[in-house]
Amino acid sequence: MSLNVEMLESSFALLAPRADELADRFYDRLFRENPQLRAMFPEDMSGQKKKLISALALVVANLRKGDVLNEAVGALGVRHIDYGVKREHYPIVGRTLLASLGELAGDLWTPELEAAWADAYGALQAIIFEALDRHSAAA
Ligand code: HEM
Structure with a gap:
């Protein structure tokens, strides 16, 4: 699958100045819709919000570097x-x-942009699941 790297980079650049708001919205929604997940996370979420933003920034910065993404995201998945x-x-x-x-992108959120981000997340998830497969085979 080829990712729409330019669209991902330019939309993330637009949203990056509001990254704190993105993290707030993300965890508010996650815990509202899936209250059973709250207990997995620390009570004080400020550090976690920063880590999520850094991880997203790292992913977007390395979209053209498949090996870097594989390595970093695979290891992240195993830590999880x-x-x-x-x-x-x-x-x-x-x-x-x-x-x-x-929500954050508002009117800028087109079906094309949504598809670009859905593909990107799907690619991350696939990297993680492959790393988990290798991890359990090694165990
Ligand atoms: C691609 C998707 C994900 C990314 C990029 C991501 C990113 C991160 C990062 C950067 C950390 C900091 C610790 C570390 O680097 O090892 C972390 C911790 C954590 N993540 Fe994720 N994560 C993802 C998926 C998930 C999922 C699906 C869950 C399940 C609800 C989850 C729950 C947690 C929890 C519970 C912690 C540890 C919190 C703590 O005790 O400090 N993450 N995540």
Whole structure:
């Protein structure tokens, strides 16, 4: 699958100045729609919000570098095992991220942009699931 890198980069550049608002909206929505996930996270979410934004920025900065993305995102996925995260949680987070981006982007959120972000998240999820497969095969 080829990602719409230019569209992802330019839309993220537009939204980056409002990254704190994106993180607020993301976790508000995640916990409102999936209250059972709240207990997995620390009570004080300020550090986690910063980590989410940094991770998104890292992904967008490395969209053209498949090997960097594979390495960093695969390792991130394996670390998530220890946080109690299951594969079934990834689509929930993906839907929540897309909805939050859409809210923030407002009128700029076109079906094309939504598809670009859905493809990007799908690619991340695939990298993570492959890393989890390798991890469990090695265990
Ligand atoms: C591609 C999707 C995701 C990204 C980019 C991401 C990003 C991150 C980052 C950067 C951290 C900081 C710790 C570390 O780097 O190891 C983290 C921690 C964490 N994430 Fe994710 N995450 C993703 C998916 C998920 C999913 C699906 C869940 C399930 C609800 C989840 C729950 C958590 C939890 C519980 C922590 C640890 C919080 C703590 O105890 O400090 N993440 N995530």
